[in-house]
Amino acid sequence: MALDRINEQWGPKFPRPEFRHSTKKRLAMVIDLRKCIGCHACSIACKQENETPLKVFRSWVKQLEKGRYPNVRTYNLPRLCNHCDKPPCVIVCPVRATFKREDGAVLVDSNVCIGCKACIGACPYDARFINLKRTKPIIGNGTADKCTFCAHRVDNGALPACVLACMTKARTFGDLNDPESEVSKLVSLNSVQTLKPELGTDPMVFYIGADMTTLERVRSGGH
Amino acid sequence: MIDTTVQEIYDIHPLMNWGLIIVSFPFFTGLSAGSFTLSTLAYVFGRKEYKVVSRHAVLMALVLLFLALLTLMADMTQPTRLLLGYIRPNMTSMFSWATFLVTGYAILSLIYAWFIFRKDDKRAKLLGMMCIPVALGVHADTGFVFGLNKGTPLWHTALMPMLFLVSALTSGIALLVFVTVIMDKFKPKEKKIDPTLIFSMGNMVVFFLVTEAFLLISDVTTMLYSGTDERDAVMLWLTGPLMVTFLGIEVIAGIVIPLLLYTHPKTGKSLLGQAVASALVVIGTYAMRYNVIVGGQTIPKTGSGLVELGETVGFRVYSETADIMIVLGIMITGAIMFALAVKLFPIIVDFLSEKIYGTKPSEQEGH
Numbered sequence: 231m232a233l234d235r236i237n238e239q240w241g242p243k244f245p246r247p248e249f250r251h252s253t254k255k256r257l258a259m260v261i262d263l264r265k266c267i268g269c270h271a272c273s274i275a276c277k278q279e280n281e282t283p284l285k286v287f288r289s290w291v292k293q294l295e296k297g298r299y300p301n302v303r304t305y306n307l308p309r310l311c312n313h314c315d316k317p318p319c320v321i322v323c324p325v326r327a328t329f330k331r332e333d334g335a336v337l338v339d340s341n342v343c344i345g346c347k348a349c350i351g352a353c354p355y356d357a358r359f360i361n362l363k364r365t366k367p368i369i370g371n372g373t374a375d376k377c378t379f380c381a382h383r384v385d386n387g388a389l390p391a392c393v394l395a396c397m398t399k400a401r402t403f404g405d406l407n408d409p410e411s412e413v414s415k416l417v418s419l420n421s422v423q424t425l426k427p428e429l430g431t432d433p434m435v436f437y438i439g440a441d442m443t444t445l446e447r448v449r450s451g452g453h
Numbered sequence: 454m455i456d457t458t459v460q461e462i463y464d465i466h467p468l469m470n471w472g473l474i475i476v477s478f479p480f481f482t483g484l485s486a487g488s489f490t491l492s493t494l495a496y497v498f499g500r501k502e503y504k505v506v507s508r509h510a511v512l513m514a515l516v517l518l519f520l521a522l523l524t525l526m527a528d529m530t531q532p533t534r535l536l537l538g539y540i541r542p543n544m545t546s547m548f549s550w551a552t553f554l555v556t557g558y559a560i561l562s563l564i565y566a567w568f569i570f571r572k573d574d575k576r577a578k579l580l581g582m583m584c585i586p587v588a589l590g591v592h593a594d595t596g597f598v599f600g601l602n603k604g605t606p607l608w609h610t611a612l613m614p615m616l617f618l619v620s621a622l623t624s625g626i627a628l629l630v631f632v633t634v635i636m637d638k639f640k641p642k643e644k645k646i647d648p649t650l651i652f653s654m655g656n657m658v659v660f661f662l663v664t665e666a667f668l669l670i671s672d673v674t675t676m677l678y679s680g681t682d683e684r685d686a687v688m689l690w691l692t693g694p695l696m697v698t699f700l701g702i703e704v705i706a707g708i709v710i711p712l713l714l715y716t717h718p719k720t721g722k723s724l725l726g727q728a729v730a731s732a733l734v735v736i737g738t739y740a741m742r743y744n745v746i747v748g749g750q751t752i753p754k755t756g757s758g759l760v761e762l763g764e765t766v767g768f769r770v771y772s773e774t775a776d777i778m779i780v781l782g783i784m785i786t787g788a789i790m791f792a793l794a795v796k797l798f799p800i801i802v803d804f805l806s807e808k809i810y811g812t813k814p815s816e817q818e819g820h
Contacts, residue, residue: 270463285468292756293462304462309755318603324548325537342537345530347470348548354604356467356754360530372530425755429603443459448757449685 255333256315257379258406258434259393260416261308263441265400268293268306275395276310279380286359288377289392294444307444308401310392311336311357311377312425312433319349319358328374333405334434335379340364343373350374354429379403406434461757469750469760473776474528476742477783478521479595479617480624482555483738485517486592487625489562490585491654496565496574497581505646506654509636510629511566512794514588518559520787527779547598554591561587570802571814592621599745607686607749610675616668616741623661624738627711627731630654634728636795648724655727658734659715666708682752689748694759699744707737 268291276282276289292307317336320328327342328349338349340361350358353376361375380390384403388394393401404413416422422436425445437445492510495503526532538552561584568577596614603609630651637646676687690699711730713720720726751759762773803813 287465290465292464295460295462296458298458309465321543321545322548322601324543324546324552325534325541326543327541342534342541343531344534344537345532346525346548347475347528347530348546348598350470351599351750352602352604354754356465356756359468360470362530365531426604447682447753447755448459448461448464449681 254407256406256434257313257334257384258404258413258417258436259310259313259379259390260402260413260420260422260436260438262400262402262416262420263306263437263439263444265398266291266306266308267398268304269397271395271397272308272392272401275391276377279383279391280378281363282375283361283363286361286375288357288375292444294441294448296441296443305441305444307437307440308392309355309357310435311379312355312431312435313377313379315432315434316430318352318354318429318431322348322352324348331381335381335384336376337378337381338374338376340373340375345373347374354426354431355433464756466756466758467750467753467760469747469762471528471746471750472762473743473773473780474524476739476746477780478524478528479592479621479746480739480742481517481521481524481787482592482595483617483621483742484625484628484735485514485521486588486618486621487623487627488517488629489514489588489625490622491626491629491657492569493581493585496569496577497585502647502650506629506633506650508569509632509795511562511569512798513629513632513791514562514625515559515566516787516791516794518555518562519790520783522555523783523786524780527783547594547601551591551594551598554587554594558584558587558591566798567802570799571806573814589618593618599749602749604754605686605749606676606679606682607689607752608745610672612668612672613745616665616672619661619665619668620738620741623658623665624735626654626661627658627734627738630658630731631728631735632791634724634731637724651724651727652722655715655721655730658731659712662708662712662715662734666712669704669708686748686752689751690744694751695744695748698740699748702740703737703744706733707740708734711737 270291273287273290276287280288282288289308289310292309294305294307296303296305313334313336315334317328317330320330320336323329324346325342325344327340327344328336328338330336345360347360350360358374358376360372362372364373364375365371380388380392383390390403393403402412402416404411406414406417408414416438417436420438422438423440423445424433424436427433488510491503492507492514494500495507526535529535538549539556542552543549561580565577565580565584568580593614596617599605599608599617600610600613633646633651633654640646673687673690676683689695711733714726714730714733715721717726720730747762751761753760807813
């Protein structure tokens with residue numbers, strides 16, 4: 231079929247829905263905020279690894295200050311794409327350029343993306359942006375881009391750049407469906423939170439010891 | 454948080470990804486759908502008195518649809534890949550539906566215009582009937598594009614498609630009133646349009662304006678009584694940075710003043726009053742698109758502070774000024790195209806039908 235050939239040429243097909251507790255691989259990340267010191271090494275490592283342009287980030291650290299002197303503390307929240315189990319960005323893509331891989335990583339095929347920015351509008355976590363560097367044809371400049379869980383590294387047996395760069399080992403990366411993996415043990419044995427669980431996206435980035443102010447949008451203060 | 458101060462130390466600030474160019478897209482499709490629907494009054498619903506208007510109404514619908522496509526092309530960062538929309542459709546994506554609805558609408562309305570200018574009323578009726586659901590679908594779909602984003606409280610409401618649809622009909626008919634009055638100014642006395650026709654079109658605008666106002670009130674009140682995210686979002690409109698465009702332009706200049714002008718015995722019965730009111734309605738509708746699309750992106754979803762327009766990404770555009778220039782350019786293109794279409798389209802149809810059928814429609818009897 232011509233359609234199949236085009237699909238092959240232009241990227242992977244729309245992935246079939248996966249279910250939780252399956253024997254399939256499910257990539258996930260656990261971030262222990264009790265260990266995070268807010269050094270931004272993960273942001274720098276991500277920028278270096280993925281060469282994201284100015285102004286945009288695949289991985290960053292949100293930092294808040296709560297309380298009044300002398301009872302005041304800084305709260306950190308390392309942020310990245312949640313690689314949701316039910317990603318709202320995948321269902322809005324008009325050309326199926328963004329898709330969920332078999333192992334759960336949500337990726338963008340920059341050879342297909344038309345740059346309509348529907349996924350950026352649909353993402354409830356502001357994890358997506360237009361990367362003007364990612365382009366191939368004559369006219370046009372840039373496609374949607376986001377954290378890939380460093381798929382190019384993970385596929386070759388390495389850890390994501392941010393996990394490797396974390397000096398306090400706050401970040402743990404692995405297969406959530408493997409009961410022996412460190413990630414699934416951490417998720418089972420700690421009280422974990424995700425961002426905006428009420429939206430039903432089932433994020434695959436879990437936080438240990440997150441403060442409610444960091445999980446929410448800051449309504450007061452800020453600039 | 455109550456009783457504690459929370460200060461942001463560091464966070465990234467997202468860019469406004471849909472700027473003025475995308476604001477113009479639903480504006481143009483709405484105008485197109487509205488003027489198309491009015492043109493079907495004569496041919497589908499048998500209101501023969503609207504025939505005078507429906508000829509340029511359908512041309513206007515076609516030109517505006519073309520402008521809508523131009524805005525999309527200008528906003529997409531990879532416009533050369535638009536054809537992929539046909540090859541790799543995604544049935545859960547409203548954008549994907551829009552691809553097929555807009556294509557269907559363009560083809561059907563072009564054939565419909567052909568039959569109107571061929572004076573083939575029977576076939577025009579058939580095509581018009583086929584095209585009405587597609588035309589309304591195009592615009593409701595734009596509402597769904599925004600309404601189905603659960604991450605944006607301002608957009609995520611069941612009223613959004615309805616609000617878009619009603620404002621489409623309002624603005625489409627209003628623009629038609631405006632254009633008809635202007636065109637009438639340059640016509641010789643014996644060819645002038647019966648003013649009661651324009652007044653009845655004004656009455657239609659009034660009906661849709663009232664409906665739109667009711668939908669807006671429902672939307673705003675429901676959000677005011679909802680959770681913090683929804684309340685914060687709608688407060689942008691009521692007291693925040695969008696107050697001028699919402700209360701000032703959309704509500705007062707776009708709904709209240711036109712309603713007064715249309716219904717006042719003096720201005721409602723003058724062509725000038727009708728034209729001014731209609732122009733205000735069209736401007737108010739642009740403000741409505743602006744408030745919805747820009748307002749939805751003003752509050753960041755996870756960060757703090759507000760996102761400002763002028764940081765849009767796309768078509769190598771990083772400034773608001775460039776966006777304004779592109780939109781103005783597209784609007785001027787539309788005005789020129791419409792003026793040319795009114796003069797040239799009948800000639801082209803005459804020429805082609807002489808080649809195909811051997812008779813000119815303008816020489817047929819009974820018209």
